[in-house]
Amino acid sequence: MEYMVLCSIGLEKILSNELKKMGYKLKNANNGIVEFYGKEYDYYKLNILLRTAERVMIKIGEFYAETFDELFDGILDIDLKQYLPKNGKIIIDKVRSSKSKLYNKSTIQSIVKKSIIENLKKGYKINTYNEEKGVYKIRVYIKNNKVTLALDTSGDGLHKRGYRKYVSEAPLRETIAAAMILKSGWKRRYPLIDPFCGSGTIPIEGVLYGLNIPPGIYRDFSFNDWYNFNSNLFDGMKKELLKEIDYNKELKIYGYDKAYKMIEIARKNAGNFDINKYITFVKANMESINLDYKEGHIITNPPYGDRLKDKDHAEKIYEQMRYLKRKYPDFKYTIITSHEEFEDFFGSKAKNKKKIINGNHEAYIYYFEGV
Template identity: 40%
Template sequence: MKNTVTLIATAAMGLEAVVANEVCQLGYEDVAVENGRVTFEADHYAIARCNLWLRTADRVKLLIGEFEAKTYDELFEGTKALPWEQYIPEDGKFPVTGKSHKSTLYSVPDCQSIVKKAIVEKLKQKHGIASWLEESGAEYKIEAALLKDKVTITLDTSGAGLHKRGYRVGQGDAPLKETLAAALVQLTNWRVDEPFYDLFCGSGTIPIEAALIGQNIAPGFNRSFSAEEWQFINSAIWDKALEEAEDLANYDQPLAIYGSDLDPKMIDIARENAMEAGLADLVQWKQMQATDFHSNESGGYIVSNPPYGERIGDKKEVEEMYQKLGVALKDYPTWSIYILTANEKFEALFGQKASKKRKLFNAFIKTDYYQYFGKKIGK
């Protein structure tokens, strides 16, 4: 079996460039960026490294093959022609999921069923099995995605989504995904020697992700991945990747990271989550109103995902809070402020036009990331 594979790091809308940048920083080249995905060629070692290190990707998928299919026969034959025996052993468990968009074959259950039948037939033929396949071993989750009659078949190497870092023991009503929180931090120019504040920290996701970035801790260090169980990948690569992550972590890096929230219950949850992430002493938590923010530092970063006022009755209250926040933060012109919200009147309420704005999706909510760059000190 060839050692080079095509990997697809899937990304939330608006984060493709951030994911591509992370892939390049890991040393992989010829990166192709498309809607919702970043594709690149790599070796088996990259499967382990990308799962461990990609902070903003949703999953890492291994491309098995792509072909055109407008009929169920073409879907069956195209799937069967792929080298399944190189990936799935005799006892492999291989559930098939699917999706179809702007394609002749629009019935997802039918497509899934045909893909499954084609793989079963190929594996029985190649493994020399006359009866049914037991599927009692490791899981090889397959996805058949149809887009404009082009079929893309992948194996999911991650298992649980990469946002599941393993530290979240509690959360609030509208938790921010860890992958998006990491992206919000990465889209700033924050450096580890500068103070970092989240004034609406909720369950602590943004400060925790900032601390992981600050100490260069691999976000997937405390969890497992589907591909760890796969026979065709040498288990030694996982040990090697974990060793590399351990060597690159800078646990001695001092950080000034602060999380505050009005709700004392959320502060307790944030503290527990930070402890679970092994960052108990790195983030300082405080129960307070965001508008009571005060610092003697000459510059720093505020990165927050405040309430949007999406629920009926909350909007007026939230908009008043945005106005008060704008007044309170006017006293900090050298600070850089980054706010994610779905409220389209944010700039007017905050009382200042953003230096830059970026469209992002928080779950299925269309939001803007308002970026206010602090004035350089002495200017």
């Protein structure tokens, strides 16, 4: 079975590393999509375990089409019975087209849907297709006239772990917080500090990683309602993964925020996964933080200042962060912001800077090590 796992653009390498660690040999990693072959039910564990993936898709067909007739016929030729039932709710979720003759999204959407239904009616030898049970979301990618159909196994985006019921004004995507932690190279024996923790996303993702809690262990996926859902396999897998969580691990994870309201929210969010005791949340200004450690990781998402009026304020905070760096020079700093000149304000040159695109939003993950 061919898999396409989606992530924010720029996170392909980190996601690829996660997949390689799981033993997959990758075919391609580009433009927010990582492709590889896996076994039939691998999407269960992929959805539960991957920290930086946004969606796990199965490639269900690929062919060339330059006209709507070719599009219709190309779909008729796919063996869809192996993926879709005789009574599922078929939703053509998204169409992306580039450098291709077919580009009108709503027409593509309706032709793909019609052809899929025709295909299934023929395949199941039925006269009417009743959309009754289970949601089957399908995405259509067309590039250089090559059409790829992919079935979404995840449902809600995988950043929705289930713990973040309350948010700050500018919450960080859970998958991006996890990517920052993986990219930083943080090891569990070192402190992990977030001086601008907001709703607690980075410290919470730190605990999930630190204790080996699979990020998707407490949520549902699209496939839970599918006709071929194997609950024995799924429940058995979850049981095994729950056994591998190490609740006895001692972690040094701290979240600070100047707003008491945010600290309360962060505590509630951590409480939703019952991991409060692994994080020390403190109301404090970044400028007055006192750490008991000389070494460790500061992983943080300071105010962005995207809106013009907030930009000055954000830049002042970045300048203040110099003092943090001076006070704790042996810490490693992983910082996300949309500010392209963050290094000038922070007064240090990043060892590396990674651009990521999340929806329409661009940001950079800066990594600083040494003075």
